[in-house]
Amino acid sequence: MHRTHILLALLTLGGAACVPFPAPNGPQLTCATPSADTSGWSRIVDSSGFSFLLPPGFRENNVEPVDSHVRGFEAEGLTLSLDYGRYSNDLAGPHEASEGHLECPAQIGGHSAVVLLTWPDRMAYGVDAAWRDVRPGVHLWMGGAANTPNGQRALLTVLRSVRFDQP
Numbered sequence: 001m002h003r004t005h006i007l008l009a010l011l012t013l014g015g016a017a018c019v020p021f022p023a024p025n026g027p028q029l030t031c032a033t034p035s036a037d038t039s040g041w042s043r044i045v046d047s048s049g050f051s052f053l054l055p056p057g058f059r060e061n062n063v064e065p066v067d068s069h070v071r072g073f074e075a076e077g078l079t080l081s082l083d084y085g086r087y088s089n090d091l092a093g094p095h096e097a098s099e100g101h102l103e104c105p106a107q108i109g110g111h112s113a114v115v116l117l118t119w120p121d122r123m124a125y126g127v128d129a130a131w132r133d134v135r136p137g138v139h140l141w142m143g144g145a146a147n148t149p150n151g152q153r154a155l156l157t158v159l160r161s162v163r164f165d166q167p
Contacts, residue, residue, distance in 0.1 A: 029117050029149065031104035035157040043161075046071070048084045050109065050140060053161035055154055078151045080144035080158060088139040091116060091130035109162045117156070125152035129159040 041053040061072040068085025104115040118126035124145035131140040144155040
């Protein structure tokens with residue numbers, strides 16, 4: 001198992017959603033789903049030269065790096081991890097379109113990215129994004145899991161809020 005996915009295995013999924021979204025049985029997220037309202041969110045500035053927004057209620061976990069810069073965050077019903085380095089997941093592997101999976105190419109923070117949305121088989125709604133070659137040979141992967149579509153939309157908004165200090 002790739003170490004970034006090991007971070008996701010540390011899920012602590014609670015009960016509350018933090019961002020309004022259509023009815024619980026409403027439509028699933030798509031590549032065109034609008035971002036959530038970020039009023040009251042905090043910008044987290046990372047020492048590796050990028051930043052992102054987090055909704056209130058997130059706390060940072062202590063994560064031991066292996067061979068790259070890693071961080072982990074959680075809030076009730078939500079987890080978020082990031083991995084920045086040469087061996088970070090660039091999501092370049094084959095991703096077959098399926099009923100529970102959607103791949104969205106995007107421009108985020110002035111860089112090309114790929115965003116993957118997944119729907120639960122048993123546990124969580126997932127969101128992953130990778131920015132390949134932020135610097136030559138260095139990738140940023142961010143991903144998270146939520147226990148509701150509301151939380152998935154919040155995580156999608158977090159990933160879309162990434163900004164890099166350098167183009």
